[in-house]
Amino acid sequence: MKLVRFGKAGSEKPGIVDADGVIRDVSSLVTDFAGDALNPRNLAKLKKVDLKSLPAVRKGTRLGSPVARPGNFIAVGLNFADHAAETGATPPKEPILFNKAPNCVQGPNDDIVIPKGSKKTDWEVELAIVIGKKALYVEEKDALSYVAGFCICNDISEREFQAERGGQWMKGKGSPTFGPLGPWLVTPDEIKDVQNLKMWLELNGKKVQNGSSNTMIFGCAHLVSYISQFLQLDPGDVITTGTPPGVGLGMKPPKFLKAGDTMRVGIDGLGEQNQKVVAWKA
Template sequence: MKLVRFGQAGAEKPGIVDADGVIRDVSGHVADWRAGTLDRQTLARIAAVDAKSLPAAPSGVRIGSCVSRPGNFVAVGLNFADHAAETGAAIPEEPILFNKAPNCVVGPNDDVMIPKGSTKLDWEVELAIVIGETALYVSEEDAMNYVAGFCICNDVSERAFQIERSGQWMKGKGSPTFGPLGPWLVTPDEIADIQNVAMWLEIDGQKVQNGSSKTMIFGVKHLVSYISQFMQLDAGDVITTGTPPGVGLGMKPPRFLKAGETMTVGIEGLGVQKQKVVPFSG
């Protein structure tokens, strides 16, 4: 299935995408896509519903993040061998983990806002894992039993905050709008091999990232198991798993986002996002 949330920000309804690409309202069956509705039993119950019997969402409706605000938004750094090479970094011996702020999550086509003081705003197409059931000390062999599905994440990053301001990377990773998720949350049965899907990102029509999940250093199963050794992962939590090469920081000379530019972000089987970069307002 493809799970979706649609409607005005803060008032989204849960839906699914039918075989013809029409968004169908499932709010009569589940309250939202969040903890308590992403477990295997609930998803199986929704899959058994005749999609054509459900109300269609309004044409042109806004698409929200594919899950409501996660309790934890965990990110993995330098997890693609070719991206590590472009940054000049050594291949990590274990996954590098940091946090993104849960309240940076926005819809896949919402604007991305340049934060105050930003000078080096960057992009990262990433494959995100959404947890479906509580995961603690799980084995790699059992890891997929705890995964509700996969979606696109644009791990928007402010490199000056991240690298030049000392301390943790999270300084450059959690500003408002830095976590577009969606458009869909795609259940694992729809993806033949999640470790071999194409990933790409364009800026104003110019492709800057063109990679594949096959170059991940630590795969999906390993990451779910590994992270669960250090923290409890709850349903609705998001793990974003790193980016292939082509980020602005790695270009020679480096190239960063400007107001008015548009990012188009895609992963094979998971859909496409599009975000306009806008100045800070507030």
């Protein structure tokens, strides 16, 4: 299934994309795509519903994040071998983890706002994992059974805040609008091989990232298992898993986002995002 949340920001309703690409309103069946509603057992029940019997959502309706605001928004750094190489970093021996602010989550096509004082706002197409049931001390062989689905994340990053202001990376990772998710949350049964998905990002119509999840250093199952050794993952938590090469920081000379730029972001089977970059205003 392809799960969506649609409507005005803060008032989204749950929907499912039917076989014809039409979004069907499932708010009569589930309150929101959050918490226990994301348990794979409950999603399996939704899969049996006759979507054609449910109201169609008007084409062009805004899409929000396909999962409600997460309790945890965990990110993995330098997790693609080719991206580590472009930054000159040594590939990590264990996953590098940091937090993104849960309130930076937004819809896939909402504007990206350059933060106040920013000079180095950057882009990162990423594959995001959404947890479907409580996960603690999970074995890698069982890890994907705890996953509700996968979606696109554009892990927007302010590189000066991240690397030049001391402390942890999260300074450059959590500004408002820095976590667009969607358009859909795709259930695992629709993805043949999550470790072999093409990933790309276009900036102003030019493809700048063109990679694959097959160059991840630590795969999705390993990450869910690994993170669960240190904290409890709850339904709706998001793990964004790293980016392939082609970010602005790695260019020679480096290139960063400016007001008026546009981005088109895609991953095989997970849809596309389209964003406009705007300046921060008081």
